[in-house]
Amino acid sequence: MMGSIPLSNLPEHASPTPRHGPTVSPQVELARKLNLLLDVVVAEGNTPYTYKQIAHGLKSKGVPLSRARWAYMITGEGPLVTDAALLTGIGEFFRIPPEYLLHSDGELPDRVDAQLAFVKSLRVKRVVSFAARLLGDVSPETLRSITELLEEQPSPIDSRGLDT
Numbered sequence: 001m002m003g004s005i006p007l008s009n010l011p012e013h014a015s016p017t018p019r020h021g022p023t024v025s026p027q028v029e030l031a032r033k034l035n036l037l038l039d040v041v042v043a044e045g046n047t048p049y050t051y052k053q054i055a056h057g058l059k060s061k062g063v064p065l066s067r068a069r070w071a072y073m074i075t076g077e078g079p080l081v082t083d084a085a086l087l088t089g090i091g092e093f094f095r096i097p098p099e100y101l102l103h104s105d106g107e108l109p110d111r112v113d114a115q116l117a118f119v120k121s122l123r124v125k126r127v128v129s130f131a132a133r134l135l136g137d138v139s140p141e142t143l144r145s146i147t148e149l150l151e152e153q154p155s156p157i158d159s160r161g162l163d164t
Contacts, residue, residue: 005027025076026104027072027078027079027080027081029076030073030076030080030101031075031076033100034101035074036071037090038074040094041094051067052083054070054093055067056089057093058086058088058089058090061089061092063085063089069081069104084102087092087101087102088101088102088141127146128143128147128150131146133141153161
């Protein structure tokens, strides 16, 4: 069963992002985008897609996807996939504009962007809740200050293009 791999498990050459810092290979950029789509499915409250589900969805549209090809697409290793029919099919499967996968500078689809903002707010709430439990008797003012500080910090998505 193949699904999303944590972005921290991408190859070492995948750590920088295309928007800020050193450039990454097109393979790694595609892997980042695919893993982001897989993560959004989970963030929306669904179970992660498996390779079989994705392959079946593509096959129903006449687009084949081998397990090996999917594996190197989501790890960023191996040859760059430029098959427009495959990338378009994957985009349609995830209900996003195919241009996001077809172009290296494809903008983040609104659906993905909204989910990332939601995930960021959930993370801030978890950190504040953890801090409150850890610190015990903390004044409401201190908790508000902690919350404001966390909300002001750029997320890893904003600052590096990766969700770490």
